[in-house]
Amino acid sequence: MTGTPILTAAQMREAEQAVFASGIPEYELMERAGVAAAEIIWRAGAKRDALVLCGPGNNGGDGFVIARQLRSRGVPVRVAALGESRTESARKARAAWNGPVEPFDQAGPATQIIDALFGTGLSRGLDAVVAERLCDLTGRAAFSYAVDLPSGVDTDSGALLSAVPDFGICIALGALKPAHVLHPAAGLYRRLVCADIGIATSDTIHHLSPPHLVRPLASDHKYSRGLVAVVGGEMAGAGRLAAHAAARSGAGMVRHLTSLDGAAALDAVITRQARGVDEVKAYLADRRLAAVVVGPGLGRGGDARDRLAAVLPCGHPLVLDADALTLLGGAGAEGIPHGSILTPHEGEFAALFGDLQGSKINRAVGAAQRVSAVVVLKGADSVIAAPDGRVAVATGASPWLSTAGTGDVLAGLAAGRLAVTGDPFRAACEAVWLHGEAARRAGAAFVAGDLIAQLPAAIGSRL
Ligand SMILES: NC(=O)C1=CN([C@@H]2O[C@H](COP(=O)(O)OP(=O)(O)OC[C@H]3O[C@@H](n4cnc5c(N)ncnc54)[C@H](O)[C@@H]3O)[C@@H](O)[C@H]2O)[C@@H](O)CC1
Ligand SMILES: Nc1ncnc2c1ncn2[C@@H]1O[C@H](COP(=O)(O)OP(=O)(O)O)[C@@H](O)[C@H]1O
Ligand SMILES: [K+]
Numbered sequence: 001m002t003g004t005p006i007l008t009a010a011q012m013r014e015a016e017q018a019v020f021a022s023g024i025p026e027y028e029l030m031e032r033a034g035v036a037a038a039e040i041i042w043r044a045g046a047k048r049d050a051l052v053l054c055g056p057g058n059n060g061g062d063g064f065v066i067a068r069q070l071r072s073r074g075v076p077v078r079v080a081a082l083g084e085s086r087t088e089s090a091r092k093a094r095a096a097w098n099g100p101v102e103p104f105d106q107a108g109p110a111t112q113i114i115d116a117l118f119g120t121g122l123s124r125g126l127d128a129v130v131a132e133r134l135c136d137l138t139g140r141a142a143f144s145y146a147v148d149l150p151s152g153v154d155t156d157s158g159a160l161l162s163a164v165p166d167f168g169i170c171i172a173l174g175a176l177k178p179a180h181v182l183h184p185a186a187g188l189y190r191r192l193v194c195a196d197i198g199i200a201t202s203d204t205i206h207h208l209s210p211p212h213l214v215r216p217l218a219s220d221h222k223y224s225r226g227l228v229a230v231v232g233g234e235m236a237g238a239g240r241l242a243a244h245a246a247a248r249s250g251a252g253m254v255r256h257l258t259s260l261d262g263a264a265a266l267d268a269v270i271t272r273q274a275r276g277v278d279e280v281k282a283y284l285a286d287r288r289l290a291a292v293v294v295g296p297g298l299g300r301g302g303d304a305r306d307r308l309a310a311v312l313p314c315g316h317p318l319v320l321d322a323d324a325l326t327l328l329g330g331a332g333a334e335g336i337p338h339g340s341i342l343t344p345h346e347g348e349f350a351a352l353f354g355d356l357q358g359s360k361i362n363r364a365v366g367a368a369q370r371v372s373a374v375v376v377l378k379g380a381d382s383v384i385a386a387p388d389g390r391v392a393v394a395t396g397a398s399p400w401l402s403t404a405g406t407g408d409v410l411a412g413l414a415a416g417r418l419a420v421t422g423d424p425f426r427a428a429c430e431a432v433w434l435h436g437e438a439a440r441r442a443g444a445a446f447v448a449g450d451l452i453a454q455l456p457a458a459i460g461s462r463l
Contacts, residue, residue, distance in 0.1 A: 034065020
């Protein structure tokens with residue numbers, strides 16, 4: 001499940017050091033970055049007049065290289081700098097620009113604005129007047145580009161440290177950074193392009209990429225393709241959504257246990273009323289079960305706690321969501337079996353792991369390591385973290401997903417993929433991607449059931 005690597009500011013510096021150690025000087029990297037960014041800007045804006053805003057560090061140095069490259073292609077370019085250049089490479093790039101440099105606070109507007117004020121070295125928000133001017137110039141430009149990162153965003157968390165405008169294109173240099181995929185920063189540009197500057201990148205954090213799925217074999221049968229159980233309770237609808245999603249996930253068979261009578265709605269799902277905890281236990285004794293999902297439709301009253309307590313030690317691979325997470329939040333995370341998949345939204349996450357600090361990625365990894373399970377911390381930027389440190393971040397999810405029941409669909413889908421693959425991290429990645437793809441196909445104003453209807457097409461697109 002590897003996509004484009006994502007590096008924190010510290011990991012980026014490490015990668016950069018490795019390049020220096022191989023004999024390539026810092027200025028060479030700056031030239032590569034500037035050349036690559038200028039190419040992207042040229043393709044988008046051609047010869048329209050441009051203003052490059054250069055900061056004091058190496059991000060500003062990239063800006064001077066970009067200005068020189070664009071000028072050599074005949075673009076009318078102006079440069080405005082925020083004070084002196086403070087690094088050796090930035091000074092070298094500035095000297096090579098060999099053109100006028102306007103003071104930042106006096107620069108007038110341009111058709112194209114290139115923000116090279118601050119990148120990964122930003123340590124605090126921009127001064128208010130600087131931020132305001134950046135917003136004003138960017139807002140008035142027809143074409144706008146953020147070099148590496150929009151100035152004012154925190155590289156590792158995606159938080160906005162000062163006012164930041166919306167950009168047309170963000171040009172990530174060398175690798176993606178967490179701010180390119182985590183909100184609110186990830187919502188600040190229409191297009192993200194990663195420019196290769198020859199940096200070898202580590203492979204622990206990735207942008208979620210489309211999965212490679214496999215078809216059933218001629219020798220397969222319903223049990224070999226994976227038997228899923230949904231242990232619900234008093235809220236039949238949510239459990240049904242999870243069960244129907246599991247049934248359209250590629251798994252071979254789905255059973256739905258409720259505490260209610262007459263909860264069936266899809267003929268392919270075998271629905272049973274399990275009145276007491278002993279009936280749940282008897283059901284879970286089936287050795288053929290390949291995944292069990294508990295939480296959607298479980299409820300929190302009645303015998304919900306006992307049902308959950310029956311599921312936790314059952315020995316089958318688990319997906320824990322919704323009410324199961326809320327109940328565990330009160331009771332502590334200790335009982336969670338290693339290797340499970342947890343799919344909390346921020347509220348459920350806070351109840352279980354509220355003490356964890358840092359970026360959304362750090363918190364998801366911390367939780368995964370604490371419970372030795374795969375954690376899918378959901379939202380517009382869903383973070384999938386494994387206990388061994390692997391992380392995938394999904395971006396671009398349809399905001400129409402913010403409707404009731406879509407989380408239940410994800411839980412059922414994750415259980416289905418877990419039953420098919422037997423690999424919790426892979427299953428979670430596949431489920432999040434398929435969920436996003438089904439939402440894209442469902443278009444506008446869909447409800448959770450519409451999402452389920454799109455799952456076969458989403459799966460079909462990845463075979
Ligand atoms: N890491 C790499 O491999 C490469 C990095 N490059 C560029 O270098 C950038 C990082 O450069 P730097 O580390 O020099 O950092 P930046 O250029 O992002 O800014 C750091 C400078 O700004 C000052 N500063 C930080 N926050 C400030 C604020 N709010 N107000 C005023 N001053 C502030 C710092 O004291 C420092 O002087 C990257 O984003 C990228 O654009 C590229 O040149 C090529 C390769
Ligand atoms: N604004 C949004 N943009 C993209 N995806 C979203 C947004 N809000 C929620 N989602 C996704 O929708 C699903 C909602 O899950 P959840 O909050 O558990 O809902 P429910 O409990 O109603 O099923 C998650 O997969 C989440 O990632
Ligand atoms: K920038």
